[in-house]
Amino acid sequence: CSSVTSSIFSSSSTSSIIMAEEAKKLAAYAAVDNHVQNNQVVGVGSGSTIVYAVDRLAERVRLEKLNIVCVPTSFQARQLVLQHGLPLSDLDRHPELDVAIDGADEVDAGLTLIKGGGGCLTQEKIVAACAKQFIVIADYRKDSAALGEQWKKGVPVEVIPMAYVPVSRRIARRFGGEAALRMAVSKAGPVVTDNGNFILDWKFEGAQNWKEVNMHIKMIPGVVETGLFVGMAERAYFGMEDGSVRVRD
Numbered sequence: 001c002s003s004v005t006s007s008i009f010s011s012s013s014t015s016s017i018i019m020a021e022e023a024k025k026l027a028a029y030a031a032v033d034n035h036v037q038n039n040q041v042v043g044v045g046s047g048s049t050i051v052y053a054v055d056r057l058a059e060r061v062r063l064e065k066l067n068i069v070c071v072p073t074s075f076q077a078r079q080l081v082l083q084h085g086l087p088l089s090d091l092d093r094h095p096e097l098d099v100a101i102d103g104a105d106e107v108d109a110g111l112t113l114i115k116g117g118g119g120c121l122t123q124e125k126i127v128a129a130c131a132k133q134f135i136v137i138a139d140y141r142k143d144s145a146a147l148g149e150q151w152k153k154g155v156p157v158e159v160i161p162m163a164y165v166p167v168s169r170r171i172a173r174r175f176g177g178e179a180a181l182r183m184a185v186s187k188a189g190p191v192v193t194d195n196g197n198f199i200l201d202w203k204f205e206g207a208q209n210w211k212e213v214n215m216h217i218k219m220i221p222g223v224v225e226t227g228l229f230v231g232m233a234e235r236a237y238f239g240m241e242d243g244s245v246r247v248r249d
């Protein structure tokens with residue numbers, strides 16, 4: 001009996017993974033096709049959804065002879081750009097981007113985002129802030145009426161290592177919930193970001209004024225950046241289970 005149950009479970013979870021991957025690809029392709037043009041500087045986000053966007057960028061460069069340069073938001077994004085043979089740049093050479101495309105952990109009805117599931121929130125926010133257009137790509141599981149309804153891991157906050165305990169206590173004291181140090185999967189130690197910092201994942205309680213929360217957390221000494229992206233995204237593309245793409249402006 002238990003083996004029947006587990007085989008049913010594994011086949012349905014496998015098909016939902018395939019569906020989510022297809023949905024990521026739909027969103028990524030739609031964003032690249034609608035927002036990237038010739039002679040543009042493109043910000044490349046981090047995570048698993050952006051992989052499809054870089055695939056599509058490379059395809060368009062090959063087929064349409066599109067001329068673009070890419071500014072990555074992480075070591076992972078930089079590797080992706082290089083592996084696809086796309087021209088690599090940085091904010092020194094291109095401090096103004098035409099468009100930045102990135103994934104998200106959750107997107108609410110007003111286009112406020114939680115980002116940083118992969119720990120790259122600081123560079124992601126910097127690059128997004130330098131872009132004329134910041135476009136989000138995600139599968140249907142990230143689409144949410146209010147933050148916290150879908151994404152249960154909390155808001156990531158990048159902190160200077162020596163400050164993680166006081167920052168965690170101040171966040172919990174002021175806003176409730178718990179801000180826990182993100183540990184490596186091996187549990188051997190904390191996750192260390194591309195910038196050499198730690199991540200706190202703040203599990204909040206209830207609805208919040210995200211603009212204020214973001215400002216207050218950023219003011220705590222030791223905080224580098226939060227994974228709250230408020231008023232930054234211009235549009236989100238969600239790949240849906242039925243093969244359609246939902247657009248939110």
Ligand code: 5RP
Nearest residue numbers: 047048049103116117118120
């Ligand atoms: C990394 C991020 C990612 O964009 C976010 O976690 C979404 O990732 P994925 O596309 O794998 O769902 O913010 O810091």
